[in-house]
Amino acid sequence: MTISKYLPSAFLSAVLVASVFGGSRMSAQRPLAASPLRAAMFVVDSAKLYTEAQAAEGAKVWTATCAGCHESKDVTSADFKTKWVGRSLFELYEQIRTTMPDDAPGTLTRDQYLTSVAYILKLNGLPAGETALMPDSATLSTLKFALPAPPSPSPFAP
Ligand code: HEC
Known part of the structure; x- marks a missing residue:
């Protein structure tokens, strides 16, 4: 058969x-x-770029500082992905570091900016791993923001 x-x-x-x-x-x-x-x-995306501890720190930063202006969909929406997927994590980190919080750019520590990036990766479904994301521009420049594979689509989906 x-x-x-x-x-x-x-x-x-x-x-x-x-x-x-x-x-x-x-x-x-x-x-x-x-x-x-x-x-x-x-x-490419399933690379484990940050640790769970970093994401947890980033979640605190997000709640304390970012959530006053942002909903998490601001960093997970289709618009956000269109803009950031495929670019380096350095670009995202620098963008946040130099422009956020919108009312006081640059006022957080490097680590707070870095862990917010880790948290954003987590919000986008990227897995945590054993190796910490490092706040050094050379390394961050080599890391791409790439999405995890989408969950298996339902066979009944259109
Ligand atoms: C006082 C309000 C405010 C705070 C606090 C704030 N943001 Fe923003 N954020 C904005 C506004 C307004 C924009 C859109 C305008 C712009 O890009 O400058 C924005 C844009 C962004 C973008 C770009 C989104 C895109 O679609 O490209 C990112 C990423 C971001 N914020 C992350 C953060 C993070 C992380 C924090 C916390 C550390 C934070 N923001 C805190 C107001 C804020």
């Missing part, structure tokens, strides 16, 4: 695409999404 013959090879090629692009970082639950290509395009 064709189905039983072709399904396994479709499965294998999806796994192949996922492993070529994602390596071991790719989550086992995600790669077999309906479109392997789409999954592959978003893969």
Whole structure:
């Protein structure tokens, strides 16, 4: 029967695409999404760029300082993503450091700015890891803001 013959090879090629692009970082639950290509395009992203502790600190900064003006959707919306995805974390960090809080730019510590970036990564669904994000421009410049693979779309989604 064709189905039983072709399904396994479709499965294998999806796994192949996922492993070529994602390596071991790719989550086992995600790669077999309906479109392997789409999954592959978003893969870089699963890099673990910050620690959970940094995100927790960033959440405090956010609540104490940013939340007075921002809702979290300000840093997760489609508009935000269109603007920032694909750019370096240094650009995002610098933008926040030099313009925020809007009424007193530059008044937080570097670490507060850095942890707010970590928190923004978390809000966007990027996973925490063992290695801390460092506030050094050379490293931050090499790190791209890339999105995590979207959750497997429901087969019933339009
Ligand atoms: C006093 C109000 C206020 C505070 C406090 C504030 N912001 Fe903002 N923020 C704004 C306004 C207004 C804008 C949009 C105008 C602009 O880009 O300058 C903005 C824009 C941004 C953007 C750019 C969004 C985009 O779509 O590009 C980011 C990121 C951001 N803020 C992060 C933060 C973070 C992180 C904090 C806390 C450390 C913070 N803001 C605190 C008012 C504020």
